[in-house]
Amino acid sequence: MIFLFTDFGGTDIYAGQVRAVLAGAAPGVAVIDLTHDAPALNVKASAHLLAALALRLPAGAVTLAVVDPGVGSAREAVAVEADGRWYVGPDNGLLSVVAARAARRECWRITWRPRQLSASFHGRDLFAPVAADIARGEFPAAKAAQLARLAVDFGAGDLAEIIHIDHYGNALTGLRAADLPRTTRIVAAGRWIGHARVFSDVAHGELFWYEDSLVVVVISGNACFACARVGLAVGHPVGIGT
Amino acid sequence: MIFLFTDFGGTDIYAGQVRAVLAGAAPGVAVIDLTHDAPALNVKASAHLLAALALRLPAGAVTLAVVDPGVGSAREAVAVEADGRWYVGPDNGLLSVVAARAARRECWRITWRPRQLSASFHGRDLFAPVAADIARGEFPAAKAAQLARLAVDFGAGDLAEIIHIDHYGNALTGLRAADLPRTTRIVAAGRWIGHARVFSDVAHGELFWYEDSLVVVVISGNACFACARVGLAVGHPVGIGT
Amino acid sequence: MIFLFTDFGGTDIYAGQVRAVLAGAAPGVAVIDLTHDAPALNVKASAHLLAALALRLPAGAVTLAVVDPGVGSAREAVAVEADGRWYVGPDNGLLSVVAARAARRECWRITWRPRQLSASFHGRDLFAPVAADIARGEFPAAKAAQLARLAVDFGAGDLAEIIHIDHYGNALTGLRAADLPRTTRIVAAGRWIGHARVFSDVAHGELFWYEDSLVVVVISGNACFACARVGLAVGHPVGIGT
Numbered sequence: 210m211i212f213l214f215t216d217f218g219g220t221d222i223y224a225g226q227v228r229a230v231l232a233g234a235a236p237g238v239a240v241i242d243l244t245h246d247a248p249a250l251n252v253k254a255s256a257h258l259l260a261a262l263a264l265r266l267p268a269g270a271v272t273l274a275v276v277d278p279g280v281g282s283a284r285e286a287v288a289v290e291a292d293g294r295w296y297v298g299p300d301n302g303l304l305s306v307v308a309a310r311a312a313r314r315e316c317w318r319i320t321w322r323p324r325q326l327s328a329s330f331h332g333r334d335l336f337a338p339v340a341a342d343i344a345r346g347e348f349p350a351a352k353a354a355q356l357a358r359l360a361v362d363f364g365a366g367d368l369a370e371i372i373h374i375d376h377y378g379n380a381l382t383g384l385r386a387a388d389l390p391r392t393t394r395i396v397a398a399g400r401w402i403g404h405a406r407v408f409s410d411v412a413h414g415e416l417f418w419y420e421d422s423l424v425v426v427v428i429s430g431n432a433c434f435a436c437a438r439v440g441l442a443v444g445h446p447v448g449i450g451t
Numbered sequence: 452m453i454f455l456f457t458d459f460g461g462t463d464i465y466a467g468q469v470r471a472v473l474a475g476a477a478p479g480v481a482v483i484d485l486t487h488d489a490p491a492l493n494v495k496a497s498a499h500l501l502a503a504l505a506l507r508l509p510a511g512a513v514t515l516a517v518v519d520p521g522v523g524s525a526r527e528a529v530a531v532e533a534d535g536r537w538y539v540g541p542d543n544g545l546l547s548v549v550a551a552r553a554a555r556r557e558c559w560r561i562t563w564r565p566r567q568l569s570a571s572f573h574g575r576d577l578f579a580p581v582a583a584d585i586a587r588g589e590f591p592a593a594k595a596a597q598l599a600r601l602a603v604d605f606g607a608g609d610l611a612e613i614i615h616i617d618h619y620g621n622a623l624t625g626l627r628a629a630d631l632p633r634t635t636r637i638v639a640a641g642r643w644i645g646h647a648r649v650f651s652d653v654a655h656g657e658l659f660w661y662e663d664s665l666v667v668v669v670i671s672g673n674a675c676f677a678c679a680r681v682g683l684a685v686g687h688p689v690g691i692g693t
Numbered sequence: 694m695i696f697l698f699t700d701f702g703g704t705d706i707y708a709g710q711v712r713a714v715l716a717g718a719a720p721g722v723a724v725i726d727l728t729h730d731a732p733a734l735n736v737k738a739s740a741h742l743l744a745a746l747a748l749r750l751p752a753g754a755v756t757l758a759v760v761d762p763g764v765g766s767a768r769e770a771v772a773v774e775a776d777g778r779w780y781v782g783p784d785n786g787l788l789s790v791v792a793a794r795a796a797r798r799e800c801w802r803i804t805w806r807p808r809q810l811s812a813s814f815h816g817r818d819l820f821a822p823v824a825a826d827i828a829r830g831e832f833p834a835a836k837a838a839q840l841a842r843l844a845v846d847f848g849a850g851d852l853a854e855i856i857h858i859d860h861y862g863n864a865l866t867g868l869r870a871a872d873l874p875r876t877t878r879i880v881a882a883g884r885w886i887g888h889a890r891v892f893s894d895v896a897h898g899e900l901f902w903y904e905d906s907l908v909v910v911v912i913s914g915n916a917c918f919a920c921a922r923v924g925l926a927v928g929h930p931v932g933i934g935t
Contacts, residue, residue: 212471220702220728220730220860221728221859221860222742222857225727226749226906228727229696229749229750230749232751240725241482242470244464265468265575267475281890328891328904330905334906375464376458376459376462406523406570407570419571421571422570422571422575422576454709460704483712484708484709485706486706504710507710508713509713617702617705618701618707618733619734648765651766661813663813
C-alpha cells in the first residue's frame with residue numbers, strides 16, 4: 210500500500226493528480242492519505258513530522274513524501290528503505306530523519322526520468338511512478354543507483370521547534386517526550402510551560418505540555434485554540450528548561 | 452466497508468493514522484471518509500449530524516465515529532448496531548441519536564484494550580481495531596459486553612441548534628423538516644426566517660429555510676455566505692415560530 | 694475507476710455522501726478524489742480547470758463533475774464521452790470545455806430519475822448512480838438519450854481569468870502556455886508580469902508567470918503568497934501583452 214505525505218493541502222488540485230497516476234500505474238494498490246498538511250515548504254519540520262508518523266506505518270508500507278520547494282533545481286530524487294518501510298521523495302532532507310532513526314537503512318538515487326517531466330511537479334511525474342513500482346513489489350533496480358548517504362541529512366536528533374499546529378489548536382514539537390522527566394518545563398512564545406496529564410489538571414486557558422500519541426511533546430491549553438492565542442506557529446523555537 | 456465520521460478536520464494528521472491502522476487490520480476493506488468536519492468537540496451537534504448522514508449509509512456499513520473531548524477520562528468505548536448498520540465510538544452520546552432513532556438496536560461496551568493505548572487517541576488505538584474486526588465480519592464477542600443502555604443518551608428528538616455550516620455558507624440545523632408545514636417560520640440570529648423552495652424565490656441577500664437532502668432544515672440565503680454574514684455558527688440556537 | 698471533481702470543499706459533508714452512494718452502487722470500483730476545490734459556484738472557471746486536469750486522467754476514467762449552482766432548476770443532466778474518457782454532470786457548461794477540446798466526443802442527456810431525487814443534491818442522487826453504471830461497464834442506454842449539442846458550451850478556447858488559487862498562493866489561469874512565446878507579458882491586478890523559469894530568476898517578492906505542469910499559465914512570486922498579497926482571486930481577468 211502507498212501512503213501520501215505531502216504539503217499539497219487537503220483541498221487543492223495536486224493530491225488528486227498524484228492519485229490519478231498511482232491508479233494507472235499500480236491498479237488495485239491501496240492509496241492512503243497519511244496527510245497533505247505537512248508544514249508547507251518547510252522541509253526540516255516536515256522531516257520530523259514524517260518521522261513521528263512513520264512509527265505507525267505498517268511493515269512494507271511505501272510512502273510518497275513530497276515537500277519540495279527546490280523542485281526543478283538540481284536536487285536529486287531518492288528512495289529510502291528504513292526498517293522494512295519504503296520512502297520516495299526529494300533528496301532535500303525530507304527523508305533523512307526517518308532514515309537516521311532506523312536501525313537499518315539503504316538509500317538509492319533515482320536515475321530514471323519519465324518521458325514528460327514537468328519542472329514543477331516531480332511528485333506526480335517522477336516520485337509517483339517509482340512508488341508504484343515499489344508497491345507492486347518490483348524494486349526498480351534499473352531506475353536507481355545505490356547511494357552512500359543522503360545529500361541533506363538532518364540527523365536522528367530532536368528538533369526544538371513547532372512542527373505542526375493541529376485542527377484543535379494544539380502545537381506539536383519536534384521534541385520526543387519518552388525520555389523527558391515530567392518535571393521538565395518547556396519554553397515557547399516567551400512562556401514557561403509545565404507538564405500536565407490531562408486538561409482538567411490546569412486552570413482555564415493555561416498552557417501545558419503532554420506526551421502525544423506520536424510520542425512528541427505537544428503544547429496545549431485547557432481552552433480550545435490556546436496555542437493560536439499566544440501566537441505559536443510552525444517553525445517557532447521551543448526550549449527545554451528544568 | 453468502513454466509514455469515518457470525525458472532527459479531525461480534513462487537512463490534519465489524525466485521519467491518516469486511523470487509515471493506516473485500518474489498512475493493516477482490515478486489508479482489502481474499503482475505507483470511506485464520510486466527513487472529518489463534524490462540529491469540533493461538540494458531541495451533541497455531532498450526534499445529530501451523524502444521525503442525518505446515517506440515513507444514507509448502505510446496509511452493513513461500519514462507521515467509526517470519533518468526536519471525543521473526553522478521551523483519556525473514564526468514559527467507556529461502545530459499539531452499536533442500529534437497523535443493520537454498525538457504529539463504534541465513545542460512550543459520550545455521539546452514537547445515541549442514531550441508536551434512539553433506529554427501530555432495532557443493540558449496544559456493547561468494548562472491554563478489550565490494545566497493548567499500547569495512548570491517552571489522547573483512542574480513535575486510532577481502540578476504535579479502529581474494533582471497527583476492523585466488525586468490518587471483516589467477526590463480531591468481537593470476546594472484546595465486548597452487552598449493554599442495556601448508553602451512558603449518555605440525547606434521545607431521538609430534534610436539536611434546535613445549528614449543527615453544521617457548510618462550505619457554501621448554508622447552516623444545517625438539528626430540526627427535521629419532513630413534518631414541518633411550509634408556513635413555519637424559523638427563528639435564528641434574532642430574525643424570522645420564512646420558507647422558500649429555491650434561491651430565486653427570495654430577494655437578494657434574504658435568508659430563507661428549506662428542506663435539505665438530509666431531511667433537515669437548512670438556513671440559507673440567495674447570496675453566498677449569507678449565514679456567515681448574520682453571524683450564525685455551530686451551536687447557536689434556532690427556534691420554530693408560526 | 695471514478696474520479697470526483699467538485700466544489701464541495703475538501704472538509705465538508707457532501708463528498709462523503711457521494712462516496713457512500715458509489716460504494717453501494719459500484720462496489721470494488723476505485724473512487725478517487727481529483728479535487729473538491731473547484732471554484733465554488735463558478736461554472737466557467739471550473740470547466741477550464743476540469744479541462745486542464747482531464748489531460749492527466751487515465752483512459753476509461755469516469756469523472757463525476759459537480760459544480761452546480763442551478764441544481765433544482767430546469768438544467769439537464771448529461772454524460773459526455775470525450776476521447777475515451779467519461780464525464781457525468783450538469784448541462785450547465787461544466788463539461789463543455791473538455792468536450793470541445795476532444796478530437797472525438799458523444800453527448801447524452803440523462804433521462805432516468807431516481808425514486809428519491811432531492812432538490813439540492815443531484816450529485817449524490819442522480820449523477821453518482823449513473824457514473825457507477827458507466828464505471829461498471831454498463832452504459833445506461835435506457836437511461837439516456839443521445840444529444841446533438843450541450844445546452845451551454847464555453848467552447849475550446851482559453852479563458853483569460855484566474856481559475857484557481859493553490860495552497861501555496863500561486864494563481865492558475867485559463868490561458869494555455871504551450872504556444873505562448875516566453876517574451877509574452879501577462880497583465881493581472883494592474884501589473885505587467887514577465888516570464889521566468891524558476892523562482893530564483895526574479896527578485897524577492899516579484900511576480901512572474903510560468904508554464905505549469907498542467908500546461909496553463911501560472912502567476913507566481915518568489916515569496917510565498919505573493920499572489921494573495923496583490924489581491925488576485927478566482928474570476929479576476931488576466932490579459933496577454935507583448
